Amino acid sequence: MARWEPDARGRLRAAAMDLYTERGYEQTTVADIAERAGLTARTFFRHFADKREALFAGSAALQEGLTTAVAEAPDSATPMQAVAAALDAVSPMLGHDREYSRRRGAVIASTAELRERELIKMATLAAALGEALRERGVAEPEASLAAEAGIAAFRVAWEQWLSIPEDRDLGDVMRDSLSRLEALVAKR
Amino acid sequence: MARWEPDARGRLRAAAMDLYTERGYEQTTVADIAERAGLTARTFFRHFADKREALFAGSAALQEGLTTAVAEAPDSATPMQAVAAALDAVSPMLGHDREYSRRRGAVIASTAELRERELIKMATLAAALGEALRERGVAEPEASLAAEAGIAAFRVAWEQWLSIPEDRDLGDVMRDSLSRLEALVAKR
Numbered sequence: 001m002a003r004w005e006p007d008a009r010g011r012l013r014a015a016a017m018d019l020y021t022e023r024g025y026e027q028t029t030v031a032d033i034a035e036r037a038g039l040t041a042r043t044f045f046r047h048f049a050d051k052r053e054a055l056f057a058g059s060a061a062l063q064e065g066l067t068t069a070v071a072e073a074p075d076s077a078t079p080m081q082a083v084a085a086a087l088d089a090v091s092p093m094l095g096h097d098r099e100y101s102r103r104r105g106a107v108i109a110s111t112a113e114l115r116e117r118e119l120i121k122m123a124t125l126a127a128a129l130g131e132a133l134r135e136r137g138v139a140e141p142e143a144s145l146a147a148e149a150g151i152a153a154f155r156v157a158w159e160q161w162l163s164i165p166e167d168r169d170l171g172d173v174m175r176d177s178l179s180r181l182e183a184l185v186a187k188r
Numbered sequence: 189m190a191r192w193e194p195d196a197r198g199r200l201r202a203a204a205m206d207l208y209t210e211r212g213y214e215q216t217t218v219a220d221i222a223e224r225a226g227l228t229a230r231t232f233f234r235h236f237a238d239k240r241e242a243l244f245a246g247s248a249a250l251q252e253g254l255t256t257a258v259a260e261a262p263d264s265a266t267p268m269q270a271v272a273a274a275l276d277a278v279s280p281m282l283g284h285d286r287e288y289s290r291r292r293g294a295v296i297a298s299t300a301e302l303r304e305r306e307l308i309k310m311a312t313l314a315a316a317l318g319e320a321l322r323e324r325g326v327a328e329p330e331a332s333l334a335a336e337a338g339i340a341a342f343r344v345a346w347e348q349w350l351s352i353p354e355d356r357d358l359g360d361v362m363r364d365s366l367s368r369l370e371a372l373v374a375k376r
Contacts, residue, residue: 080376152336
């Protein structure tokens with residue numbers, strides 16, 4: 001029988017990030033992470049498929065947050081209004097720990113395998129967002145275009161939010177990114 | 189001494205595509221491809237790093253075409269006008285053989301490794317386009333936003349061009365994609 005391990009998942013994620021930063025991602029094993037967290041490798045594997053997934057644990061909740069917000073947007077919302085509502089909905093979840101996100105960004109940037117995983121994550125999010133728009137009745141190619149444009153604004157806002165010196169609200173940076181995109185595309 | 193092999197590169201690409209379609213990508217070896225093309229594996233490796241790269245042989249020329257067009261756009265061009273010029277510049281090269289492109293798309297869609305390679309290619313193109321815009325003096329985050337939006341329009345146009353029954357000009361589909369993106373983003 002498994003013992004009750006208070007916030008095992010959070011402790012494992014924090015231990016993984018500490019070790020990835022100290023030793024490097026490649027040099028860290030699941031056994032190292034479990035030991036640092038004071039847990040067993042078996043507990044690690046109850047929470048994550050492998051050491052890579054400890055960095056991508058939030059992806060499913062992020063996708064769920066985006067698609068639910070699109071589904072719940074008012075009937076009168078245009079495709080880009082629904083996308084903007086989706087970005088607004090996930091900003092608090094994504095933007096609550098900039099220091100963790102910065103360290104995560106540095107680990108991902110340093111490892112080709114993780115950069116690829118991050119690209120797959122973003123492509124998966126764009127596909128899910130497009131599907132959520134089609135379920136609202138948005139036709140193609142508009143659904144894919146709105147989803148891809150939204151994810152493009154998201155990615156750029158995310159990188160900006162991580163790199164600016166002041167601690168701005170992620171939601172503000174996302175809305176600003178969408179506004180700048182609008183201004184750019186209008187001047188064509 | 190190497191014999192002169194007329195259009196070895198083109199023959200190898202065609203043989204690779206035939207075999208990927210007939211047998212599947214995973215089941216095809218470099219030796220199979222060389223044999224089908226009537227050439228040696230050694231000749232294959234003079235042209236491509238591995239069997240995957242036989243499907244991505246045009247990436248460097250595509251990137252070069254995009255960035256050159258951005259650099260050569262008039263000084264008065266807005267960022268999105270420069271991006272539109274880049275898409276226009278590469279459309280004839282990309283759009284000259286829809287049947288090959290369709291078969292390539294089907295092979296890529298069927299293999300996770302190839303889908304990832306395609307995502308990396310698109311991310312690399314977006315980064316190069318952003319860099320070309322910064323070299324024109326476009327500031328951040330506008331350069332990244334315009335580049336990502338341009339690649340988003342490109343991807344959607346590409347999928348549409350491959351899937352529509354009639355044989356439309358790829359450049360027309362790309363311009364239409366940018367116009368639709370503009371209309372979408374304006375309604376926010």
